[in-house]
Amino acid sequence: MNAPLLAIEGLNLRRGATHVLHDLTLDIRRGEIVALIGANGAGKSSTLQAISGLLRPLSGRIAFDGPDGAIDLTRLAPEAIVRAGVVHCPEGRQIFRSLTVRENLMMGAYPRTDRENLPAELDRVHELFPILAERAKLAAGSLSGGEQMMLAMGRSLLSKPVLLLLDEPSLGLAPQYIERIFDVIEQLRSQGATILLIEQNAAMALEIADRGYVLEHGRITLTGTGADLARNDEVRRAYLGDLG
Amino acid sequence: MSQYLFQQLVNGLSLGSLYALIAIGFSMIYGIVRLINFAHGDVVMVGAFASLAMVQAGVPWSMVAMLALVIGAAAGMTIEAAVFRPMRGASQVTGFIATLAVSVLIQNGALLLLSGQQRTFQFPAFMRQRVSLGGVSASMTDVAIIVLAVVLIAVLLFVVYRTRLGTAMRATSENLLAARLMGVPVNRTILAAFGMGSALAGIAGLMWGGKFGQIDPLMGAAPGLKAFIACVIGGVGSIGGALLGGYLLGMAEVLFVGLLPPEYASYRDTFVFLLLIVILLVKPSGLFMRHVEERA
Numbered sequence: 001m002n003a004p005l006l007a008i009e010g011l012n013l014r015r016g017a018t019h020v021l022h023d024l025t026l027d028i029r030r031g032e033i034v035a036l037i038g039a040n041g042a043g044k045s046s047t048l049q050a051i052s053g054l055l056r057p058l059s060g061r062i063a064f065d066g067p068d069g070a071i072d073l074t075r076l077a078p079e080a081i082v083r084a085g086v087v088h089c090p091e092g093r094q095i096f097r098s099l100t101v102r103e104n105l106m107m108g109a110y111p112r113t114d115r116e117n118l119p120a121e122l123d124r125v126h127e128l129f130p131i132l133a134e135r136a137k138l139a140a141g142s143l144s145g146g147e148q149m150m151l152a153m154g155r156s157l158l159s160k161p162v163l164l165l166l167d168e169p170s171l172g173l174a175p176q177y178i179e180r181i182f183d184v185i186e187q188l189r190s191q192g193a194t195i196l197l198i199e200q201n202a203a204m205a206l207e208i209a210d211r212g213y214v215l216e217h218g219r220i221t222l223t224g225t226g227a228d229l230a231r232n233d234e235v236r237r238a239y240l241g242d243l244g
Numbered sequence: 245m246s247q248y249l250f251q252q253l254v255n256g257l258s259l260g261s262l263y264a265l266i267a268i269g270f271s272m273i274y275g276i277v278r279l280i281n282f283a284h285g286d287v288v289m290v291g292a293f294a295s296l297a298m299v300q301a302g303v304p305w306s307m308v309a310m311l312a313l314v315i316g317a318a319a320g321m322t323i324e325a326a327v328f329r330p331m332r333g334a335s336q337v338t339g340f341i342a343t344l345a346v347s348v349l350i351q352n353g354a355l356l357l358l359s360g361q362q363r364t365f366q367f368p369a370f371m372r373q374r375v376s377l378g379g380v381s382a383s384m385t386d387v388a389i390i391v392l393a394v395v396l397i398a399v400l401l402f403v404v405y406r407t408r409l410g411t412a413m414r415a416t417s418e419n420l421l422a423a424r425l426m427g428v429p430v431n432r433t434i435l436a437a438f439g440m441g442s443a444l445a446g447i448a449g450l451m452w453g454g455k456f457g458q459i460d461p462l463m464g465a466a467p468g469l470k471a472f473i474a475c476v477i478g479g480v481g482s483i484g485g486a487l488l489g490g491y492l493l494g495m496a497e498v499l500f501v502g503l504l505p506p507e508y509a510s511y512r513d514t515f516v517f518l519l520l521i522v523i524l525l526v527k528p529s530g531l532f533m534r535h536v537e538e539r540a
């Protein structure tokens with residue numbers, strides 16, 4: 001009765017000469033954190049790019065049952081997809097280095113029409129990441145890697161996500177930042193956010209996730225609850241560095 | 245200050261104002277599509293001829309100035325929609341050839357339509373008077389160019405650095421994919437950048453015509469090239485660099501002509517290109533750039 005928030009069905013995607021996603025099927029229910037794990041080049045980022053409209057699939061459907069009713073995201077441009085509430089926090093952070101920290105945050109809020117709510121939400125982002133308030137007027141390129149990740153997440157939050165797509169938020173960060181980022185993910189969940197999380201750090205991702213999918217060479221090979229996957233022998237061997 | 249020095253200063257500033265106006269547009273366009281718009285100088289020509297036609301039709305001068313902005317913007321936006329947009333994502337070489345082709349097309353179209361003959365372009369009498377300022381004097385035309393340029397540049401800087409549209413333009417220039425993920429309609433934003441940059445080129449055409457008194461269909465080559473050099477001086481893709489580069493180039497040119505014996509005056513462009521070569525050799529990222537940021 002309760003349709004999933006996002007349902008991907010039979011997604012096929014080509015990049016250049018490579019067929020990178022094969023009949024990918026995956027769903028995300030409201031309020032869940034879903035982890036997508038897989039080796040380098042498995043097609044995790046490509047999946048997110050197809051959802052956010054940066055890549056056009058060959059075939060398949062991406063049904064999003066958002067506040068504006070059910071829509072097929074494969075028919076929409078990225079700017080319309082953000083407006084519908086699907087917000088993609090991309091691999092490598094992709095902050096605007098020459099813009100100030102504040103300007104980066106305001107870019108997150110760019111498409112919103114309810115601008116009267118922005119000051120309060122900006123305050124909330126500053127509460128989550130106080131450093132962003134301190135550095136508001138500095139060029140974003142002057143931030144450290146961890147601070148840039150916080151900026152990228154803060155920017156995504158100001159886009160008012162109904163579904164947040166996070167691509168390797170912990171990549172290349174010092175441990176204290178990783179913890180901070182995962183704390184925030186937990187906090188977002190407790191506020192009812194729905195998140196699709198890609199992580200290098202499969203152990204942490206499965207620990208925090210309600211459910212997970214394993215992607216191998218563009219095919220989903222395993223799915224289950226985070227705890228089940230973390231106990232699965234194959235997963236342990238391939239992604240959790242368990243040699244036993 | 246002696247009249248001679250003052251005259252040189254005013255000359256340099258007014259020439260520099262024209263270069264700066266044209267260079268800023270050139271730089272905005274390069275910044276956002278990463279392609280050199282060879283047709284930018286031809287937009288200056290379009291602005292000049294459109295202004296001449298309006299003057300001949302009896303349109304009042306203040307209206308001519310407003311419409312020169314609008315016509316410049318329309319010309320630049322047409323070039324973006326017809327040529328640059330279909331080329332989005334193509335290689336630099338492809339883009340290079342396409343914009344060169346647009347320039348040749350506009351020039352030859354203008355030659356067919358208007359013939360290669362030079363036209364006299366005259367500002368109204370009050371603009372050709374001299375204004376005195378405590379012992380020294382300058383031509384009204386030069387003063388008007390300097391003042392108008394400052395106003396236009398201030399408005400442009402305000403839009404680019406203080407408005408939502410300007411922030412989206414800078415974000416798109418830096419990282420187009422990330423801007424799309426923020427919900428920025430990038431095609432519309434790029435169109436706006438072409439419109440703003442080309443509006444400045446359009447009105448520069450009017451001022452160029454008034455300052456030099458003659459216009460012809462191939463007149464865009466010189467301002468296009470000078471704008472390019474101004475951008476190289478200041479650092480390609482930076483608005484502040486184009487601004488400083490434009491004024492610096494204008495001053496340097498006037499100083500060169502003013503300080504050397506008159507028989508060297510015809511080497512003015514030789515000097516400009518020598519300057520270009522030296523800068524490319526010594527500081528290819530521009531005099532005012534600390535380092536070149538690679539696009540992510």
Ligand SMILES: Nc1ncnc2c1ncn2[C@@H]1O[C@H](COP(=O)(O)OP(=O)(O)OP(=O)(O)O)[C@@H](O)[C@H]1O
Nearest residue numbers: 015016018020038039040041042043044045046047
């Ligand atoms: N811009 C591109 N053009 C062509 N092929 C690409 C491009 N980017 C990635 N690919 C290919 O698509 C496949 C999937 O890449 P993708 O980036 O989605 O993997 P990933 O699972 O996110 O890997 P990683 O863990 O390294 O981020 C790979 O085979 C890769 O070589």
Ligand SMILES: [Mg+2]
Nearest residue numbers: 044045046091
């Ligand atoms: Mg990836």
